[in-house]
Amino acid sequence: MRPSLCALSATPRYALLCVLLLIVGGCARRASGPRPGDAGTGGVVEEGLGPDDSSLDLARQGRTSGEGTVLRDVHFPFDSDEIDDASRAALDGNAAWLTDNAKTRIELEGHCDSRGTVEYNLALGARRARAVQEYLVGQGIAAERLTTNSYGKELPVCREETEECWARNRRVHFATGKQ
Amino acid sequence: MMRMMRLHAKALAQLLTGLLAWIAVTLVASRPAGAVVTGSIFGPGTQTIAVAVTPLVPPAGGAANAFGVEFARVLSRDLEFSGYFRLLDPRTFVQGSGGAADAIDYVGWAAIGAQEIVRGTIETSGDTLTVEAHLFDVAERREVGEAGRRLQGPRADLPRLAHRYADHLLEVLTGERGPFDSKIALVSRRGGTLKDLYAWTFDLSAPVRLTQEQSIVLSPSWRPDRRGILFTSFRAHRPRLFDVDVATRAVTAFTPAGAVYLGGAWSPDGSQVLATREQDGNTDIELLDRFGTVMQRLTDHWGIDVSPAWAPDGTRFAFCSNRSGAPQIYVMNLDGSGVRRVSSVGSYNTSPAWSPKGDRLAWTTRVDNGFQIVVANADGSGARTITTAGSNEDPSWAPDGRYLVFSSARGGWRTLWLTDRDGRTLKQLTPGNGDDSQPTWSTRLD
Numbered sequence: 165m166r167p168s169l170c171a172l173s174a175t176p177r178y179a180l181l182c183v184l185l186l187i188v189g190g191c192a193r194r195a196s197g198p199r200p201g202d203a204g205t206g207g208v209v210e211e212g213l214g215p216d217d218s219s220l221d222l223a224r225q226g227r228t229s230g231e232g233t234v235l236r237d238v239h240f241p242f243d244s245d246e247i248d249d250a251s252r253a254a255l256d257g258n259a260a261w262l263t264d265n266a267k268t269r270i271e272l273e274g275h276c277d278s279r280g281t282v283e284y285n286l287a288l289g290a291r292r293a294r295a296v297q298e299y300l301v302g303q304g305i306a307a308e309r310l311t312t313n314s315y316g317k318e319l320p321v322c323r324e325e326t327e328e329c330w331a332r333n334r335r336v337h338f339a340t341g342k343q
Numbered sequence: 344m345m346r347m348m349r350l351h352a353k354a355l356a357q358l359l360t361g362l363l364a365w366i367a368v369t370l371v372a373s374r375p376a377g378a379v380v381t382g383s384i385f386g387p388g389t390q391t392i393a394v395a396v397t398p399l400v401p402p403a404g405g406a407a408n409a410f411g412v413e414f415a416r417v418l419s420r421d422l423e424f425s426g427y428f429r430l431l432d433p434r435t436f437v438q439g440s441g442g443a444a445d446a447i448d449y450v451g452w453a454a455i456g457a458q459e460i461v462r463g464t465i466e467t468s469g470d471t472l473t474v475e476a477h478l479f480d481v482a483e484r485r486e487v488g489e490a491g492r493r494l495q496g497p498r499a500d501l502p503r504l505a506h507r508y509a510d511h512l513l514e515v516l517t518g519e520r521g522p523f524d525s526k527i528a529l530v531s532r533r534g535g536t537l538k539d540l541y542a543w544t545f546d547l548s549a550p551v552r553l554t555q556e557q558s559i560v561l562s563p564s565w566r567p568d569r570r571g572i573l574f575t576s577f578r579a580h581r582p583r584l585f586d587v588d589v590a591t592r593a594v595t596a597f598t599p600a601g602a603v604y605l606g607g608a609w610s611p612d613g614s615q616v617l618a619t620r621e622q623d624g625n626t627d628i629e630l631l632d633r634f635g636t637v638m639q640r641l642t643d644h645w646g647i648d649v650s651p652a653w654a655p656d657g658t659r660f661a662f663c664s665n666r667s668g669a670p671q672i673y674v675m676n677l678d679g680s681g682v683r684r685v686s687s688v689g690s691y692n693t694s695p696a697w698s699p700k701g702d703r704l705a706w707t708t709r710v711d712n713g714f715q716i717v718v719a720n721a722d723g724s725g726a727r728t729i730t731t732a733g734s735n736e737d738p739s740w741a742p743d744g745r746y747l748v749f750s751s752a753r754g755g756w757r758t759l760w761l762t763d764r765d766g767r768t769l770k771q772l773t774p775g776n777g778d779d780s781q782p783t784w785s786t787r788l789d
Contacts, residue, residue, distance in 0.1 A: 218580070220558060220559065220577055220580070223536065223537060223559075224537065224557055224558075226536055243665075243669065243670075243691070245624075279709070279712060279713075279714075280670075280691070280693065280709075281650070281663075281693040281694045281707055281714075281736055281737060282561050282562065282606075282737070282780070282781060283561070283562060283605050283606045283619060283649040283650045283663070283693075283694070284647065284649055284650065284663055284665075284670055284693045284694075286561075286582065286605045286606075286621075286649075287605060287619070287621065287626040287647040287648075287649050288647065290603075290605075290621045290624050290625075290626065291624045291625075291647065293624065294623060294624020294625075295624070297624075312624070313580070313581055314582075314621070315559065315577075318538070318559045318561070319559070325712070
């Protein structure tokens, strides 16, 4: 069982097992600490504590992130970081869950659709993540529970050149992980 | 007697007229149609010269060896890419490179439609190759003297000898040296599902892999000495700038931990880097020294400011900003002053690139749901969209300021394509099965 699922489990029954898994997982991760200056040749240098189910980690395994079951993806209009009414509803639902699960730490990942160039979309994704972070803090979620990242258009959930797929990719995804 | 004199005068007049006419015809006809007009400049793609590139032979005679064949192959590809030439099929050639120049069968060459012939020798001595290449004009039945060249280099650099000769032929033909003795760095997913840094030269088919980042790699920028490439990697979870040593493939951090950078660009003199910094959801452009230390923040705006592109004189740069509400191209002085918008057509303009000649900018513009390449003067005037088919992004200028490489999605794959600044020539560079993007063209190799 992946440690990330533990974060979503509120059942005390599996709590001990989860804790053990987290300890084991955490030890393995902490072995490679950040090394400023020399990044070495190849390999992954983890800096800080990124979530286990980040879209990048999943991509390394050849998987996409999914669009959230408990914590739903929040969507945006084209070239915008504005949170509209539909997104606000999803955000409020996520905020409620986060309030109920007060220990959970989340990484807010900003994503974009495939239109638009690489760097601009990285910047736009960062704005989207920031917008969601500010909204959640405004809803009373402690700021230290939230980190942000942007993947621009690099890690889409679908690749069709259609309005429907583009809309799915314009999102902030809630990645959870070791706590 | 008088009548005799009048007859002689008339004959003399006729003779003189004939002589003058002959002189006139000879002068006019000394450049018959189809011959190389040395030093002329016409855009690639408007007319092509039929050229036969024969494999080089050993100076002592005999058949062409593998080096001679490869030289001809690489030279032929470059001439084809240039858009100025139509390469004749070697199976139709009437002669090889062997034999004396005065034994060239011009009649036979003309019969297959050749206008120019490349012939020459290639000699191996130890690790050194020596090439003597010559260009012969079929209509004039003579060598084009200024196109002859002697080139030397180590065996492993054989392709470079051909590239250098192609660049020389373009200089003789157009007055502007060709760009083929250079490299292109790019991002690709050819090696798997994640992006890595690759390099490509005009003699290759598929690009060669440089990194194994196991993360997302973006936005390569050549260091002007071409020994390193600056790039963005997510290997440390959030994007930072790294440098890869082209010879050893060693990757080292360029920007420090704790700061998020989306992309960077080396200055033309290799002393500084313009980089896009992200903090708290906002992006701005910073000036870094060559060790990655921040010297100055240049943009200070709530909007998105990304993609700095240096002017070749190092005093200004172009960048993309959405400060007006949607992404457009701006130019700023290196001290942060004098911001002015240069893109005036279209609602979404990104990815600026400044010609090494300084006179033109290229960028990507959104058209419907795709993108096209725009070329304009450096002040933004005279903007023209130079691509039409497919969706085309991320232009990068060749060192000659004439050609551009860009990433194109047409036919299902994203591969690299070549065009010229007027959009007349169009050639695919990398093969399908690609997902090649963000090409960046190096300086010339010498």
